[in-house]
Amino acid sequence: MTVHVFGIRHHGPGSARSMLASLRKLQPDAVLIEGPPDADHLIGMAADAGLKPPVAILIFDVEHPRKAVYYPFAAFSPEWQALRYAAEAGVPARFIDLPMALRLGQEDEKDDRETEKAESEGGAIPAAARDGLPGDPVRWLAEAAGDPDPERWWERMVEQRGSSEGVFEGIAEAMGALREAWKPPGDWEARREAHMRQAIRVAVREGRQNVAVICGAWHAPALQKMPSASTDAAILRGLKAVKVEATWIPWTHGRLALESGYGAGVESPGWYNHLWTHAEDPLPVWMTRVVRLMRDQDLDASPAQAIEAMRLAETLSAMRGRASPTLEDVTEAVQASICFGSDIPVQLIRERLIIGDELGELPPGAPAVPLQRDLEHQQRSLRLKAEPLERVVDLDLRNPGRLAVSHLLHRLLLLNIPWGVLQRGSGAKGTFHEIWKL
Structure with missing residues (x-):
């Protein structure tokens, strides 16, 4: 019996690629x-082609639905790729973190250093651990390597690594050294790791001979040395x-971004998705997308500029x-060669491409709360597609279909769901128009 622990970065394409290569070799x-065991019954849906990331698992307290947490997955998330691998290989997969039913049940109990926000956990180093040190502990490793930016150091050493050989052993060794350098984890971190170890023991008792464990890099040493x-x-x-319930919901790259407030977010989900989908030769495709975006906005951009930007990068x-x-490197090259040194087009590129506007999709049979099912049904019947970017619609209330759209948007506002924001109650053609920003 062998247990293999893969310490990954949540939403790290390099981690996902190295992990997949290791899983295919390990079998x-x-x-x-x-992840939350409360959602084990949702794992099978990862094999459904209609479930298209970015998506998230929503878990909420049945008695108090406002108490809810989200577990997002992107196409480049190692956890998502692990689910897909298990489905394709026909091997069982399960989540092993501390159940949200227990965590929400203890909501009033506070760890001495941890704020209870499940959606904020999951980076290479959890916030609870970082609080015990002057700064990010990964910074210790980065500074030892002569790099003042721990985020960029992690990307260069792990995410952009060409080979998976030895990467997880190196991560576990480095994290083990860091964990020894300061105090033991707080109560909640200790409980999470204890539950993960118990889940590993369950798999072993079931007779599993070759177990793969995918966890945040910080937890890897704690799962290798079992008390x-x-x-x-x-x-x-x-x-x-x-009592909790769980379901899949659509997500967006924008909500995966660190600047959205998501604690385990990444700075550039759109770029990461590009690296995942165009791993062989990402630069030419990226420059093509940049030029296309610029032209769509009636800005000058030529193939010659794209070629020059590639060379400069x-x-x-x-x-x-x-x-x-x-x-x-790529952004600086684009700004110099395509944007004529201006920051304004770079901001557009950041919003549309680097962060991105990808919106996930659910299959028709996905479990959902009744309100969500009804909203999706009405969106389809009214041909009012949900999109990740804002848009303005002008509703002619003399048209029964447009009037029905107005009724839906007003009902959502009554429920404090501001999907549509009324801009003004009359248009240029009379008082029978409404202008909405969706």
């Missing part, structure tokens, strides 16, 4: 993933549970000692 007979089962049971004893990368151009 495990069980895949255990850091006694009784020790973990004592850590988990006495937790109160509440590769030159900057070589000058900085990098194996391939990073987003920093």
Whole structure:
């Protein structure tokens, strides 16, 4: 019996690629993933072609639905790729983190350093651990390597690594050294890791001989060195549970972005998705997308400028000692060669491409709360498609279909769901028009 622990970065395309290569080589007979066991019944839907990321698992307290958390997945998230691998390989997959039923049940209990926000957990180093040190502990590793930016260092050393050979062993060793350097984890971190270890023991008792565990890099050492089962049971004893429900919901790249407030977010989800989908030769396709976006906005951009930007990005990368151009290199090259040095087009590129406007989709049979089902039905019947970008619609209330759209938007406002914001109650053609921003 062997347990293989893969310490990954949540929403890291390089981590996902290295993990997939390792799983295909390992061929495990069980895949255990850091995630909410309350949603185990949703795992099978990952095999449905109609479930298109970015999506998220929504878990809420049945008695108090306002108490809810989200677990987002992008196409480039290692957890999503692990689910897809398990479905394609026909091996069981399950989530092993501390159930949200227990975590929501203890909502009033506060860890001495941790704010209870499940959606804010999951980066390479959780916020609870960072609080115990002067700064990000990954910064220690980055500074030792001579890099003042820990985020860029992690990307260069892990996410942009060309080979998966030895990467997870190196991550576990580095995180183990960091964990030894300061205090033990707080109560909630200890409970989470205890539950993950208990889930590993369950898989072993079931007779699994080759178990793969996918977890945040910070947790990897804690899952490799197993204390006694009784020790973990004592850590988990006495937790109160509440009744919860879980479902898949659509998500967006914008809500995956760090600037959205999502604690485990990434700075450039659109760029990461591009690296995932165009891994072989990302630069030419990216420049093509930039030029197309500029032209769609009636801005000057030519193939010659795109070629020059590619050359400049590769030159900057070589000058900085990098194996391939990073987003920093590419953006600087685009600004100089295509945007004529202006920041304004760069901001447009950031919003539309670097962060991106991808919107996930659910299959028709996906479980959903009744309000969501009704809204989706009415959106389809009124041909009012949900889109990630804002748009303005002018409703002629003399048209029965447009009047029905107005009724729907007003009902949503009564429910404090401002999908549409009324701009003014009359248009140029009379008082029978409404202008809405969706």
